[in-house]
Amino acid sequence: EIVLTQSPGTLSLSPGERATLSCRASQSVSSSYFGWYQQKPGQGPRLLIYGASSRATGIPDRFSGSGSGTDFTLTISRLEPEDFAVYYCHQYGSSPLTFGGGTKVEIK
Amino acid sequence: QVQLVQSGAEVKKPGASVKVSCKASGYTFIDYYMHWVRQAPGQGFEWMGWVIPNSGGTNYAQKFQGRVTMTRDTSLSTAYMELNRLTSDDTAVYYCARGEVVTGLEYWGQGTPVTVSS
Numbered sequence: 001e002i003v004l005t006q007s008p009g010t011l012s013l014s015p016g017e018r019a020t021l022s023c024r025a026s027q028s029v030s031s032s033y034f035g036w037y038q039q040k041p042g043q044g045p046r047l048l049i050y051g052a053s054s055r056a057t058g059i060p061d062r063f064s065g066s067g068s069g070t071d072f073t074l075t076i077s078r079l080e081p082e083d084f085a086v087y088y089c090h091q092y093g094s095s096p097l098t099f100g101g102g103t104k105v106e107i108k
Numbered sequence: 109q110v111q112l113v114q115s116g117a118e119v120k121k122p123g124a125s126v127k128v129s130c131k132a133s134g135y136t137f138i139d140y141y142m143h144w145v146r147q148a149p150g151q152g153f154e155w156m157g158w159v160i161p162n163s164g165g166t167n168y169a170q171k172f173q174g175r176v177t178m179t180r181d182t183s184l185s186t187a188y189m190e191l192n193r194l195t196s197d198d199t200a201v202y203y204c205a206r207g208e209v210v211t212g213l214e215y216w217g218q219g220t221p222v223t224v225s226s
Contacts, residue, residue, distance in 0.1 A: 092212035
């Protein structure tokens with residue numbers, strides 16, 4: 001099983017700032033099958049990034065993904081008020097599919 | 109547009125079973141795997157397995173082997189997940205999600221809260 005470890009656990013930032021979220025895998029993941037989700041309280045997850053760097057439909061370009069192998073990054077270039085949420089990384093190339101533990105982006 | 113509509117909240121006693129449904133619309137049901145993922149209160153996501161709507165084939169996470177059954181009814185475009193021998197640790201929101209090779213799990217149901225309590 002591929003274990004995904006996200007850091008930091010919580011990120012305290014102000015609107016307009018840049019957010020950098022990390023996800024490290026316990027073994028190499030095909031970048032074709034790596035993604036990021038956003039989840040707000042009381043809601044289901046929303047796909048932001050698939051294939052490590054492709055934005056899902058309707059996702060604004062302030063969200064970008066990068067990385068390969070065991071290290072992946074989600075960057076939010078300028079935080080908008082609606083971006084404060086929990087973010088999860090996810091690999092779907094190897095069974096069992098696995099998710100990271102999440103990074104909470106909170107308002108400073 | 110793609111929609112996955114799940115059945116409503118459930119309250120079960122320890123040892124009981126729960127069956128959650130997921131009705132798909134807006135696409136050809138048999139063309140995409142259906143996955144089931146759960147999220148315990150305040151926790152992250154846990155993948156449970158998938159069902160192949162075309163064939164009925166399944167792949168379950170080892171943790172749930174012997175306790176979960178995923179099925180589908182193609183005439184209703186509906187997938188089902190049944191979990192047996194419930195304990196309080198199974199209290200969670202259960203989601204169905206459509207699987208696609210390139211985008212992974214892009215479309216999710218609204219979630220079905222399952223509470224296990226005596």
